Amino acid sequence: MKLKVKIIPIKLEHSSIIMNPDDAAELGLIVGDRLKVTYGRRYCIADVQIATGLIEKGELGVCTTVGPCEVELPEGAEVEVTPVAKPSSVDYIRKKLEGEKLSKEELYAIIRDIVVNMLNEVELSAFVMANYLRDVDLDEVEWMTRAMIDTGETLTFEKGIVVDKHSVGGVPGDKTSLLVVPIIAAGGLLIPKTASRAITSASGTADTMEVLANVSLSVDEIKEITERVGGVIAWGGATNIAPADDKIIRVEYPLAIIPKPHLLSSVMAKKGALGAKHVVIDIPVGEGSRIATSEDGRGLANDFSELGRRLGLNVSCVLTYGSQPVGRAIGPALEAREALSALESAKGPKTLIEKSIGIAGVLFEMAGKATRGADYARQILESGKALEKFREIIEAQGGNPDVKSDDIAVGDRTYTVTSNIDGAISRLDNVMIKKVARAAGAPKDKGAGIMLHKKGGQHVKVGDPLFTIYAEKEWKLDRAVELAMREPPVVVSGMILERWPSYKII
Amino acid sequence: MKLKVKIIPIKLEHSSIIMNPDDAAELGLIVGDRLKVTYGRRYCIADVQIATGLIEKGELGVCTTVGPCEVELPEGAEVEVTPVAKPSSVDYIRKKLEGEKLSKEELYAIIRDIVVNMLNEVELSAFVMANYLRDVDLDEVEWMTRAMIDTGETLTFEKGIVVDKHSVGGVPGDKTSLLVVPIIAAGGLLIPKTASRAITSASGTADTMEVLANVSLSVDEIKEITERVGGVIAWGGATNIAPADDKIIRVEYPLAIIPKPHLLSSVMAKKGALGAKHVVIDIPVGEGSRIATSEDGRGLANDFSELGRRLGLNVSCVLTYGSQPVGRAIGPALEAREALSALESAKGPKTLIEKSIGIAGVLFEMAGKATRGADYARQILESGKALEKFREIIEAQGGNPDVKSDDIAVGDRTYTVTSNIDGAISRLDNVMIKKVARAAGAPKDKGAGIMLHKKGGQHVKVGDPLFTIYAEKEWKLDRAVELAMREPPVVVSGMILERWPSYKII
Known part of the structure; x- marks a missing residue:
């Protein structure tokens, strides 16, 4: 089928080719299928998305990033599209889902296809889940690691101990x-x-x-x-070292x-x-x-x-x-x-x-x-x-x-939380500390974060400062304080062990 | 944060809200996070996509379908956006990933969130994988089924045996x-x-x-x-019966x-x-x-x-x-x-x-x-x-x-494959039969498909027709014939059991 390229001026992290539903049905394609797009003597393979609205019949929507595309597709270009089978790496992912051990070649194929964005989110998730739920032995981990190294940039030093x-x-x-x-x-x-x-x-x-x-x-x-x-x-x-890694992490998040x-x-x-x-x-x-x-x-x-x-x-x-x-x-x-x-x-x-x-x-x-x-x-x-x-x-x-x-600038909006009882720090909650610091604007606002005045086991008296929240923007400070009030990152206990929240917001 | 709605005239199956990377970083959001969009006194919750190009700083891209949105967002409307936590159904999916048994309430929460498009593809895939790889007992299947029924339309008949x-x-x-x-x-x-x-x-x-x-x-x-x-x-x-089902199938495909x-x-x-x-x-x-x-x-x-x-x-x-x-x-x-x-x-x-x-x-x-x-x-x-x-x-x-x-019109482009040996039908390959019929244009082209002239076990002589491919379009007929030539859907064997392909394309 011949289609006319229409550039969609949008750059998503995961992008694809967008077809009109009629053209997709004509080729028997559904979302998640793959399409070979040939322009002149070059071609690329991309995931099919189907959309009404922007894309008319006879048009092929092309986002700015189209994955493993070796060919520049200009607006209005006439391209030939043909459905292609799933890459064999999808079969290997299914094999791992069934609990089988993968070979070196199979793991290399999967990692290579991850690097060139050949696998869609569902397939990538399946790979992550299979690694999470099935037994993966050290042979497989070794091959996966080698594949990750080999599909990216590497560095060697001529002298010195690295x-x-x-x-x-x-x-x-x-x-x-x-x-x-x-x-x-x-x-x-x-x-x-x-x-x-x-x-x-x-x-x-x-x-x-x-x-x-x-x-x-x-x-x-x-x-x-x-x-x-x-x-x-x-x-x-910023480097291209083990590029598969970042793509896998994105699905794990x-x-x-x-x-x-x-x-x-x-x-x-x-x-x-x-x-x-x-x-x-x-x-x-x-x-x-x-x-x-x-x-x-x-x-x-x-x-x-x-x-x-x-x-x-x-x-x-x-x-x-x-x-x-x-x-x-x-x-x-x-x-x-x-x-x-x-x-x-x-x-x-x-x-x-x-x-x-x-x-x-x-x-x-x-x-x-x-x-x-x-x-x-x-x-x-x-x-x-x-x-x-x-x-x-x-x-x-x-x-x-x-x-x-002393030169390093930190956020000028601050708020200090103090203890409202005599006691000792019974717990610093890592998860809540991160959440409050992020609510205050970290890491985007470099000056945002938390300074702890007390750490685990230290004794405190009523009114002693526990921690200070730093922010660059008032509304983010408010948001962080509100969160810290709801779920305290620093927990003080006296003889009464359960009292919640255990400190007063002044 | 206040943003101005920009309608993106594109209707994808899975759609979301698109932010400029700067605004997303300002709120500490990454792809897959969720955003609450408030307009007037109503709000909706949507998946965050991040894109450069189409979306300027201060704008919020809104695709035609935004999932569980109870509010119409007109072009240029000023909306308030706030990050929200993942729904608890994501915790329940993780729990199932860990191999734990889910409760009735947890399964209802998952199915409900699937129905309102609250779960993204990765989360939905994780649910499918957990069901595939972990033990799911009949209590859980029962609750899942009831949840699917209860989250859609149902029908009751006053009389008669249904x-x-x-x-x-x-x-x-x-x-x-x-x-x-x-x-x-x-x-x-x-x-x-x-x-x-x-x-x-x-x-x-x-x-x-x-x-x-x-x-x-x-x-x-x-x-x-x-x-x-x-x-x-x-x-x-066309109905809203058990709507969760279709959404799950889309990820399984x-x-x-x-x-x-x-x-x-x-x-x-x-x-x-x-x-x-x-x-x-x-x-x-x-x-x-x-x-x-x-x-x-x-x-x-x-x-x-x-x-x-x-x-x-x-x-x-x-x-x-x-x-x-x-x-x-x-x-x-x-x-x-x-x-x-x-x-x-x-x-x-x-x-x-x-x-x-x-x-x-x-x-x-x-x-x-x-x-x-x-x-x-x-x-x-x-x-x-x-x-x-x-x-x-x-x-x-x-x-x-x-x-x-006899009135029913079938495809007028046909091609009949005949046997090139004397023997018997040793195999009808279900998978290849489907593939060839689809290549011929089925189900989109109603008249496309295959008629089998012989079925398993029947004897054939050289030149006997094995099957006819029907198509509505010449190029689809060619595609189907080519596929059938490469991987025969009907296998004839004589005393020589392996010969491949076992018939001649005339």
Whole structure:
């Protein structure tokens, strides 16, 4: 069937070709079928959407992004459309749904089709669900990881020992990487750290670093800066490293699930693609973090180590305390300020310093730099070398190397919540802390977030400040305060253990 | 946040509200989040899509269909938008993903949200996958079925005995309902038969009946005609009976899976909603039909019977021969012609006559109309009463009651495939028969399809016609012939069992 291209000036994340219902019926197509669109001697394959209104009979609506299209389709062009069968990756997804083990070739086909947007949302969801509900063994995870690496950009370093760290996430306020990277680089190792932006959290490492420097670096820039300065903190989304990963995460988000095979392959693909030899995986454990119990954490650690061995990476895992935020600051600017301040003074907050030194120490030991890695890391931090290195990294990434922690602007609309009883902090609710910080505007409003004045176990008296909400806009502050009032992120208990809400909004 | 409505003149099946990326980030929204749109004193809740291009900052793109919207949003209207949490039905879907049993209230919440388009494709897929991969017990199936019935239109008849039949499908050419309905109605029972259109088959019962009469009837019309004439064959999709069902099927289609809990609830909800007391479920069994083995068929039959008992329906199941088409005609007009001819002559084809009489007979016995139901049904068919009744039904549905089978127009482009060896028909491939008939234009082109000249086991000589492809358009005939040449729907074997393709395209 011949149709005339009509450009639809709209760019959706998932886009497709839109047909008039009559033309679709003529070809026996229904929504979710695939169409081959041939223009001249080139063609592309796209998902069929059917719509009335905009698209007349004889027209083919083409959105700005059409997926795996190798051909530019100009307005008014006459194209030939023919239905095509589903790609065989859909059969493999069905096979996994039936509980069968997939082969290396089958997993590569699935990952390749994910990368070129060949699979629609239902098919992608089915793949995620199959990984979540069916047994996936380490062979399959290994193949999936290799496929993710091979379908994206990779990096190799000619000299130097390349190390990396990664957190499986879930803990608010975790700005550890902003300390670990300069400590490691100052200690003579290379660390090309890529990080993500927040999806459901208040600030991803990339969001936090962006307060101080540019994080949208290409793979070439990551390599150049790492070789020159020793380290980098870049946003992984700006590169084409393991591109399947982001597309899978997008489908996982609506259901807030991450199948373990994907957690493993996601982390290891990113590390493998960057050429790291020694990797520390941080697994925060505890209520409100992603991994609830130490037992689960150890199981995951075993799998990470074995997967690393198969991929030729030396992997150590650390289970860390994840029941409350790392440090006291949550939100991009507040976290950047806290991290920089910790590098400046090498003093508090204790949770941040200890976690950073601990992780850097393990990396130093793995790379043979020190037998007592944590001591070596602490020495680098306390000597001011880590601060100096951090300034170099900021400068290399186009930021102001002379920035002081006090210079960092945070939101000027604030609201402090105080305790209305004498007691102790019985709980910091990670999930509510994230939600309140997001309601206040984080991560989009860099200055928005939360400063905790008390942490778990500390005693408080009536009227003591518990936490302060920061915002850049009044209406977002109101929204955050309202939420914090309804569901308290910081819970104080006296001898009476249940009283809710346990603090007064002043 | 206040935004100005911009109407997008496009009507997609799944539609949503489209925001500019800046506005979405300002509210901390990502694709798949939900937004409450308030206009005056009314509001609606919709899925967020994010797009550049068409939508400027400060604008809210509104597609023609916005899901559960109780408010008309005119172009240029100023609306207030606020993010809202996911509905609790998403939590229940996650709970089912975890393998837990859902309560009645939870299943009602899910089905209700499906009906009002509150769940996006990923969430709906997750529900389908959970039903496919997790154990779902009969309590849950019962509640799901009741929820499907209660969220749509229902029908009650004041007098008369209401019966119904339903096939779980999968066999091409199954026009049994066109015989069963008039036989039953002529026998003094009421049968308000709703049927579906083809999704992947060459013709649904609704498509076939549409050759003879209007099938888009409202629930009131179904009731009126059934009470007046005794029976009706209507398209279920034109009614609002069990509307959740269609929405679930749309997600199942891309993966070609139907979870058993949904197969059960889908059929029983439709029958329950129409007030049937006695129901026969036809379960075709065999290679190329939906149920592969008799053992699976019996398991399904048990579940149908038990589910019927719980819902107060008297259910009998029949396992039927499903390895080859029923009768010889596949495609709307060809099937309508074959069915009408069978009513006219009460002769062949044998498979169609015997299956129809068998099912009608079981219904007569269940309703206490006859002790030897099949004999009673045959008598009605052979006496011409069924034909007379079918004419009344056609007339009541706005068709021409005087139509003869010879009057029915079929496609005038034909191509006959003959055998190139002496041998016997070793296989009729249901899947390929459907595909070739669809390639020829069925069900959209009513006259397109296939006539089989030989069926399984029959002997053929070189040059004997095997089947004829009918089409209305030359290019579709070419496409169908090409497909049939590549993957033969009718396989002839001599003493040499493997030779492929086993016939010559002349």
